[in-house]
Amino acid sequence: MAKNSAEIIEEYSDKEYEYGFVTDIEMDVVPKGLNEDTIHLISAKKNEPQWLLEWRLKAYQSFLKQPEPHWQNFELPKIDFQDISYYAAPRQKEKLKDMDEVDPELIATFEKLGIPLSEQKVLAGVAVDAVFDSVSVATTFQKTLKEHGIIFSSVSKAVQEYPELVQKYLGSVVPYSDNMFAALNGAVFSDGSFVYIPKGVRCPMELSTYFRINAGNTGQFERTLIIADEGSYVSYLEGCTAPKRDENQMHAAVVELIAHENAEIKYSTVQNWFPGNKDGTGGIYNFVTKRGICKGNNAKISWTQVETGSAITWKYPSVILQGDNSTGEFYSVAVTKNKQIADTGTKMIHMGKNTKSRIISKGISAGEGQNSYRGQVKVGTKAENARNFTQCDSLLIGDRCGAHTFPYIESKNRSATIEHEATTSKIGEDQIFYLNQRGIDTEKAVALIVNGYAKEVLNHLPMEFAVEAQKLLSITLEGSVG
Amino acid sequence: MLNIKNLQAKVEDKQILKGIDLQVNAGEIHAIMGPNGSGKSSLASVLTGRENFEVTGGEVSFDGKNLLEMSPEDRAREGLFLAFQYPVEVPGVSNINFLRTALNEIRAYHNEPPMEAKEFLRLTKEKQKLVEFDARLTNRSLNEGFSGGEKKRNEIFQLAMLNPKLAILDETDSGLDIDALRVVSSGVNKLRSDKNAFIVITHYQRLLEYIVPDFVHVLYNGRIVKSGTKELALELEEKGYDWIKEPAATASV
Numbered sequence: 040m041a042k043n044s045a046e047i048i049e050e051y052s053d054k055e056y057e058y059g060f061v062t063d064i065e066m067d068v069v070p071k072g073l074n075e076d077t078i079h080l081i082s083a084k085k086n087e088p089q090w091l092l093e094w095r096l097k098a099y100q101s102f103l104k105q106p107e108p109h110w111q112n113f114e115l116p117k118i119d120f121q122d123i124s125y126y127a128a129p130r131q132k133e134k135l136k137d138m139d140e141v142d143p144e145l146i147a148t149f150e151k152l153g154i155p156l157s158e159q160k161v162l163a164g165v166a167v168d169a170v171f172d173s174v175s176v177a178t179t180f181q182k183t184l185k186e187h188g189i190i191f192s193s194v195s196k197a198v199q200e201y202p203e204l205v206q207k208y209l210g211s212v213v214p215y216s217d218n219m220f221a222a223l224n225g226a227v228f229s230d231g232s233f234v235y236i237p238k239g240v241r242c243p244m245e246l247s248t249y250f251r252i253n254a255g256n257t258g259q260f261e262r263t264l265i266i267a268d269e270g271s272y273v274s275y276l277e278g279c280t281a282p283k284r285d286e287n288q289m290h291a292a293v294v295e296l297i298a299h300e301n302a303e304i305k306y307s308t309v310q311n312w313f314p315g316n317k318d319g320t321g322g323i324y325n326f327v328t329k330r331g332i333c334k335g336n337n338a339k340i341s342w343t344q345v346e347t348g349s350a351i352t353w354k355y356p357s358v359i360l361q362g363d364n365s366t367g368e369f370y371s372v373a374v375t376k377n378k379q380i381a382d383t384g385t386k387m388i389h390m391g392k393n394t395k396s397r398i399i400s401k402g403i404s405a406g407e408g409q410n411s412y413r414g415q416v417k418v419g420t421k422a423e424n425a426r427n428f429t430q431c432d433s434l435l436i437g438d439r440c441g442a443h444t445f446p447y448i449e450s451k452n453r454s455a456t457i458e459h460e461a462t463t464s465k466i467g468e469d470q471i472f473y474l475n476q477r478g479i480d481t482e483k484a485v486a487l488i489v490n491g492y493a494k495e496v497l498n499h500l501p502m503e504f505a506v507e508a509q510k511l512l513s514i515t516l517e518g519s520v521g
Numbered sequence: 522m523l524n525i526k527n528l529q530a531k532v533e534d535k536q537i538l539k540g541i542d543l544q545v546n547a548g549e550i551h552a553i554m555g556p557n558g559s560g561k562s563s564l565a566s567v568l569t570g571r572e573n574f575e576v577t578g579g580e581v582s583f584d585g586k587n588l589l590e591m592s593p594e595d596r597a598r599e600g601l602f603l604a605f606q607y608p609v610e611v612p613g614v615s616n617i618n619f620l621r622t623a624l625n626e627i628r629a630y631h632n633e634p635p636m637e638a639k640e641f642l643r644l645t646k647e648k649q650k651l652v653e654f655d656a657r658l659t660n661r662s663l664n665e666g667f668s669g670g671e672k673k674r675n676e677i678f679q680l681a682m683l684n685p686k687l688a689i690l691d692e693t694d695s696g697l698d699i700d701a702l703r704v705v706s707s708g709v710n711k712l713r714s715d716k717n718a719f720i721v722i723t724h725y726q727r728l729l730e731y732i733v734p735d736f737v738h739v740l741y742n743g744r745i746v747k748s749g750t751k752e753l754a755l756e757l758e759e760k761g762y763d764w765i766k767e768p769a770a771t772a773s774v
């Protein structure tokens with residue numbers, strides 16, 4: 040006989056996080072605690088120029104003054120910032136030239152995650168800049184990129200090799216004063232990716248970074264900076280998985296995108312960090328500030344995200360539409376189950392004339408998961424004929440989960456057109472039974488429905504990742520329906 | 522093929538089926554009639570394994586196997602098909618993708634490889650023609666926004682695609698216009714063979730002029746109270762159900 044819903048939900052809740060393993064590598068960890076000494080230490084370890092040290096210190100001062108955010112739809116857990124170690128790097132004998140020199144343990148870890156690190160696996164056209172905890176350990180396809188004048192490196196390396204570019208853009212879209220987590224990131228950011236696409240260049244491959252948090256109790260603070268110069272194009276994918284940890288780990292990244300005139304940046308995320316167990320212990324706190332600016336006319340920035348992990352996700356990838364005729368897009372699928380919380384959405388800030396934005400948000404809640412969409416559409420006085428379309432759908436699985444929608448609209452220009460549509464639906468027993476009656480089992484039925492529901496968003500992912508994201512959604516929701 | 526013995530079932534503590542006996546052999550068509558609420562759809566639900574129905578007694582064998590022990594999907598894979606009285610809408614899942622998944626799940630159960638895309642397309646075209654199903658509906662979301670009649674036709678299209686051993690049609694005729702009724706019936710007649718069987722639940726004798734049954738049963742108050750040939754349907758059309766209810770009421774005392 041068929042299992043009843045309670046049994047299936049139970050079984051599904053029991054499902055252990057697949058990537059819960061820890062790599063045993065000697066780590067170079069800075070003692071716990073946050074103060075000016077920590078910042079001096081990090082900056083010195085990275086051999087940073089004076090201006091950057093000063094910038095970090097200012098960010099720290101700003102952090103001390105920032106209030107905790109309070110408007111989100113969940114209780115911010117008490118975080119003891121003094122109980123976190125702010126820098127961890129795998130101990131390496133010397134600088135690595137290529138893959139063969141990378142610690143085999145590390146490579147094994149990446150293999151378990153299915154990350155295509157070795158070149159043969161990336162024949163599909165993906166260059167991987169793998170970040171293991173705080174330090175970038177391997178970079179592939181550098182040669183091809185170099186031929187096009189494209190810079191794709193770790194931020195630390197870019198600070199050394201292209202200091203003027205970094206200094207010009209760092210903090211230009213997300214200043215450290217933006218919010219508490221952005222300030223913290225500014226003070227202690229460890230590493231991340233740096234991308235620069237020169238004028239008129241179309242990046243010939245998807246750029247991709249896999250972040251991985253490994254050392255216990257190490258907050259991770261990536262900083263990513265992507266600059267697309269006039270008339271250029273780049274598609275960037277960030278994928279994340281983290282091993283299981285009992286203590287909560289905080290992740291406070293900052294991503295800044297700059298698209299100049301006629302340039303286009305496509306930024307895709309597949310986030311699959313440890314969500315905590317079924318009782319809600321453990322799991323990553325994911326407090327990310329992501330923002331892009333369409334600086335020039337006809338620029339375009341498009342965010343696509345598939346969020347299935349983390350205990351708490353607090354994330355609003357945004358676009359400032361400064362150039363005339365520029366376009367901002369946000370496509371999101373966020374899944375919460377067990378006791379997971381996601382408070383995510385976007386901000387579209389229309390400043391230029393004829394600017395357009397499009398928001399498609401699909402929330403999926405199962406178990407006792409809570410999913411909030413929070414979106415802001417702002418139209419400035421000079422944004423003649425600005426247009427926004429927002430569609431915000433929620434899918435509920437079971438009856439203990441929740442979906443919430445908070446759209447904020449602020450228009451200072453009468454010529455603006457703003458449309459908002461919202462729906463809530465439930466995967467019903469009768470839908471599942473209908474598919475069962477045609478020979479499709481419940482797991483497959485849920486996968487079929489969920490993937491159908493998320494299709495509009497998944498279609499915006501680069502092809503090779505869309506398939507993975509589809510699988511991830513099915514795996515994540517295994518056994519979640521009755 | 523199907524052998525039902527003294528089947529009893531309840532839903533939410535209400536006894537709905539009170540001892541059903543029915544035998545269906547390959548090549549036969551059985552019609553089940555009976556007043557509203559008598560338990561016709563419930564019988565279909567119990568046979569297909571709907572979760573909220575609890576079997577409280579009796580046995581059902583399907584091709585020699587104990588049907589009641591199987592999961593709903595396995596019953597389907599064994600060749601049991603229900604054309605629903607009220608087909609549900611499944612937004613986002615395309616009709617064609619759904620059918621392909623269903624077909625391949627059934628094939629996998631029988632250790633057959635997935636059907637080649639080309640062959641699948643050919644089959645789709647052939648069956649669309651057979652039941653005169655609008656190709657545009659094939660690519661839409663499963664039943665989403667379909668008219669009542671389109672949903673019913675989609676059930677028959679799926680029936681044609683999946684080619685089950687035993688198909689239960691639960692009031693497939695209600696909601697169909699006269700032309701559609703003729704098309705659907707002729708589809709069913711073309712799908713008939715000496716290897717499969719149909720149980721046709723209906724309120725109207727008219728359908729049985731197109732799909733001619735070998736047997737007609739009257740279900741009343743959770744029991745089959747009368748069985749006969751197609752003439753019984755005509756008699757019911759004329760006299761209604763009262764003459765059948767009376768003896769049933771006495772019999773149940």
Ligand SMILES: Nc1ncnc2c1ncn2[C@@H]1O[C@H](COP(=O)(O)OP(=O)(O)OP(=O)(O)O)[C@@H](O)[C@H]1O
Binds near residue numbers: 532535557562573
């Ligand atoms: N889920 C349920 N909960 C409670 N009662 C139910 C449920 N499903 C069916 N019933 C009841 O069982 C009885 C039989 O219903 P069923 O749908 O089988 O009738 P039917 O013969 O198909 O009628 P119709 O000709 O109107 O389609 C009805 O009284 C109905 O209200």
Ligand SMILES: [Mg+2]
Binds near residue numbers: 561562563606691692
């Ligand atoms: Mg009925």
